[in-house]
Amino acid sequence: MKTTVQFIVSSMVTIVLFISTISTTQAASFGMLSPNAEVHLVTIGPGPLVWERFGHNGIWISDPESGFDRIYHWGLFDFQSENFWPKFLQGYMDYSIGHIDASDFLQFYMESDRSIWLQTLNLNADQKNELAILLMENDSKGMRIYRYNYYLDNCSTRTRDALDKVLGGIIKKETESSGSGKSFRSNTRRLLQMMPGPYLGIHLGLGHPADDEISIWKDMFTPMSLRRHLNAIKLPDGMPLILSDKLLYNSPRTKEPETIKSYMGFFFPVSASLGALFAVLGYLAAVKKKSARFFLALLATTWTLLSGLLGTIILLIWLVTEHRYGHWNENLLHFNPLSLVLAVLFLVMLIRGRLPKMGGLILYAVTALSLLGFAIQIIPFFDQVNAEIIALTLPAHLGLLWAMRITERFNAQ
Numbered sequence: 001m002k003t004t005v006q007f008i009v010s011s012m013v014t015i016v017l018f019i020s021t022i023s024t025t026q027a028a029s030f031g032m033l034s035p036n037a038e039v040h041l042v043t044i045g046p047g048p049l050v051w052e053r054f055g056h057n058g059i060w061i062s063d064p065e066s067g068f069d070r071i072y073h074w075g076l077f078d079f080q081s082e083n084f085w086p087k088f089l090q091g092y093m094d095y096s097i098g099h100i101d102a103s104d105f106l107q108f109y110m111e112s113d114r115s116i117w118l119q120t121l122n123l124n125a126d127q128k129n130e131l132a133i134l135l136m137e138n139d140s141k142g143m144r145i146y147r148y149n150y151y152l153d154n155c156s157t158r159t160r161d162a163l164d165k166v167l168g169g170i171i172k173k174e175t176e177s178s179g180s181g182k183s184f185r186s187n188t189r190r191l192l193q194m195m196p197g198p199y200l201g202i203h204l205g206l207g208h209p210a211d212d213e214i215s216i217w218k219d220m221f222t223p224m225s226l227r228r229h230l231n232a233i234k235l236p237d238g239m240p241l242i243l244s245d246k247l248l249y250n251s252p253r254t255k256e257p258e259t260i261k262s263y264m265g266f267f268f269p270v271s272a273s274l275g276a277l278f279a280v281l282g283y284l285a286a287v288k289k290k291s292a293r294f295f296l297a298l299l300a301t302t303w304t305l306l307s308g309l310l311g312t313i314i315l316l317i318w319l320v321t322e323h324r325y326g327h328w329n330e331n332l333l334h335f336n337p338l339s340l341v342l343a344v345l346f347l348v349m350l351i352r353g354r355l356p357k358m359g360g361l362i363l364y365a366v367t368a369l370s371l372l373g374f375a376i377q378i379i380p381f382f383d384q385v386n387a388e389i390i391a392l393t394l395p396a397h398l399g400l401l402w403a404m405r406i407t408e409r410f411n412a413q
Helices: 002-020 084-090 102-111 125-138 155-166 170-175 184-192 196-205 223-230 264-286 290-320 339-352 357-378 387-412
Strands: 038-044 056-063 068-076 093-101 116-121 145-148 179-183 213-215 242-249
Touching: 038 102, 038 223, 056 102, 056 125, 056 155, 056 223, 068 102, 068 125, 068 155, 084 093, 093 102, 093 125, 102 116, 102 242, 116 223, 125 155, 155 170, 155 223, 179 184, 184 196, 196 290, 196 387, 264 290, 264 387, 290 339, 290 387, 339 357, 357 387
Parallel strands: none
Antiparallel strands: 038 056, 038 116, 056 068, 068 093, 093 145, 116 242, 179 213
């Protein structure tokens, strides 16, 4: 119930923030900022909802003399916008930039109990004015909407790019060729680790491209990483880009995880238990226990249906969507669309008491492919980070195959 209320409140506030972007000052009418104007990078820590786990940020321009005091931030979306979910599924998501009074922005995230950092940027007068004009141009009609990409074009990368532009490319020059030791997958797993469902779903849907090591430049796709990396940037004169870095509000509830928590210790016992249950039911069915045969068929139908549906989703992500980091996905070897055919054949077994011969052949194929997916991990090209997925599927596949083999062997006697 609490999560549902948070979802509704967050959605309503997001819509309000989105609507607030409609009214904007045109760059043509902008006057020069005063010498006392300050520019800050505001970083918001993770929140409790899935899309909040990656944080948020914005650029705050404050000029007490002119009264100019607003935060520009990208990554605004509206669940109620036209075709939002079909676009989301296909990877064609349209997000926008907006601006809001700084006090309202900060108050909202404090009330949402999310940590807030404030970094003061070391920009000269020309750079401050150039940045203000750039932000207002981005927030003007015709430029406000952009094609969102969760790793390559989001609130953090847009903020990074705006700062890099007024700094003459210094950020990119210092970070593009330096490896971060991380990947898009490792960052995603780390930030979603306390949410088993989303963790498994996204981990399952990511393919080979998500495992490539990313540069520090690309690592700044999360606001928290952008904040950390900017602290190391030096200007041409040797001065730091960040004059100060303050923790404005410290949330005791929502923290950014520092390391990845593997679910291997949970996924493997679950799959091993399922495989053992299949084996026990197979043995009991082999010794003429009709109830065991019924429950074996029922459980096998459920497992293969789930496996087949997940495999079909993985295949569709690869073949028909723009989610490029879900392409070339080895998890297809473990959650296989062929299992949908198996589900139908096990349903036949549930009704008639015997698995059709074709079912046995397909079951061998599904299990063999899962074993292949495990074995090829030693080959450098097939080194997708999916040990948890293998642990979740292979024991269950092996247990079901053994159950059907022993059942059919006894039936043949």
